[in-house]
Amino acid sequence: MIQIDIEKLSEWHDLHHEKKLEKRYLTLKQIQPFLSGLDNLFKLNKIGESFEGRDIYELIFGAGTTSVFLWTQMHGNESTGTRAFFDLIKFFTEPGEHKWLADHILKECTVYCIPILNPDGAEAYTRVNAQGIDLNRDVLEVKAPESKLLQEMLKKINPQYCFNLHDQRTIFSVAPGHTTATMSFLAPSVDQDRTLTEGRKETMRVIASINEVIQQVIPGRIGRYTDEFYPTATGDNFQKMGHNTILIESGHSKGDYKRKESRRATFLALLEGLRYIGQKDKQIDHSKYFTIPGNEKKYLDIIVKNSMIAGKKSDFGILYIEKLQDGVIVFDPSIDQIGDLTDFNADKIIDGEGLDFVNENDVENWTKNRFN
Ligand SMILES: [Zn+2]
Incomplete structure (x- = not known):
């Protein structure tokens, strides 16, 4: 099994991350120059518009047989995932000594991404879209045009894996010591009984592999979200439909109000997640997922x-x-x-x-x- 060099990758991120995207307030306007200047490794299509008529794009890279679907900022005021995503895009264009890793992912996976699913909420810096709808609770009613787009894309791509990127509030912590939950993860349940289906175990394996790697950069600061079943949540429903959905929550670190540290950890988590998904023999034991301590609200x-x-x-x-x-x-x-x-x-x-x-x-x- 090939392993990533976490120290060198962290160093890559410190030196080469997208420095024009440092602020928490991140709108469609700010990412548009990056979208129009993409390397030809990436394909970009406009797939629709938000309620207020802002463009929503899909960006595709890789040529592998495993399809992965990733979206960011479904909650408009949660930009850490988007910033980490643009760092990831930069990584594929200039991976340096990590070229083997970029090549491995591009060869094994095809990744479909929606950067900023909720551009109206991003502009207004709100969790909800312009209609006041929480897109992460709209999967059954599909009242928002953004939710409709997300589901059309899901149908079109039929992904084996999804990454659902969010920011969590400062209040989330990890025991012992109630340190910040700088990152949290969830393999969502598919029913009230929280049944361990084969698909859910696959999701857990990806998270377990990510956990092993990023524990090295934020030791003891990774939490696991409650897997209580939410009948109207996106992740729970996508997982139920057979798309293994990894929920990533980027959080706070002491004194780090720009969330630089969780941005880097999110970047590393995405790289390790994609590396693991692209690996042919998936050896890791899913039960390692349960060694991640539960999120608590003590910070x-x-x-x-x-x-x-x-x-x-x-x-x-x-x-x-x-x-x-x-x-x-x-x-x-x-x-x-x-x-x-x-x-x-x-x-x-x-x-x-x-x-x-x-x-x-x-x-x-x-x-x-x-x-x-
Ligand atoms: Zn969120």
Whole structure:
């Protein structure tokens, strides 16, 4: 079995990633120059339009018999996957000493990609599309034109594997120590009983192989999403239809509000995932998937310890709510919880001894003044 050199690939990413795409706020306009300047390794087609008439494209590369379908930013404000995707595109055009890896994937797989499935949500920096629809919960009703396109493509490609790329919130953590869940994965269930079908095991194998590799760059910071069955979720339904669907959630690392680290980890995860999918003998044991610790919600942006609130000693935890303001993302500090937060972790932990608040409103006002 051929192995990737994770250190050298990380180094490749540090040096050569797409440096014009560093910001979290990422719209169709910003990726268009990259789409029109593609190397002839890639085929580009316009496949349709969003609700507000923005273009949606498919980009195809590789000539292999295993078909893979990948889409990014189905939630408009989750751009880390798109940025990692353009790093991947750059990798195939200038792989340097990793040419064997690029050649292996191009020979074994044909990869169909939709970069930014939800361009209206990307523009408005919202999770939902312009109709207010969550595309990841629209798989049965298909009310959004973007969902319709996704399903038409699925039918046309009939992929063996899918990659569904998302960003997860800062609150997700991994035990022990409640460190950030810098990356999380899910092999979605196909029914309420979470049956281990052969297809689902295949999905688990891909994730297990990715986990082994990226544990080397973000040790202990990889989580596994709950596999509770969501009847209206895209991944669950695609998996049920026989397309092995890998959910990737790029998350937070301490102090890394641009998500540079999870972008690199997502890039590495995609490369290892494609390498593994292209490998003829798939040896890895699917049960290794279950060694990835479950995601928990024990991480906050800021914790203030030991303050007095309405006469009671209490901690409080703050999460930044991201908002688009004049084309820039601002982080608005908001109270997420009040109580005993001993069992939580945060980017910043502050001693609030001596702070005395009349009520929760008072806490909220103090927070806005102090951290804005
Ligand atoms: Zn999402």
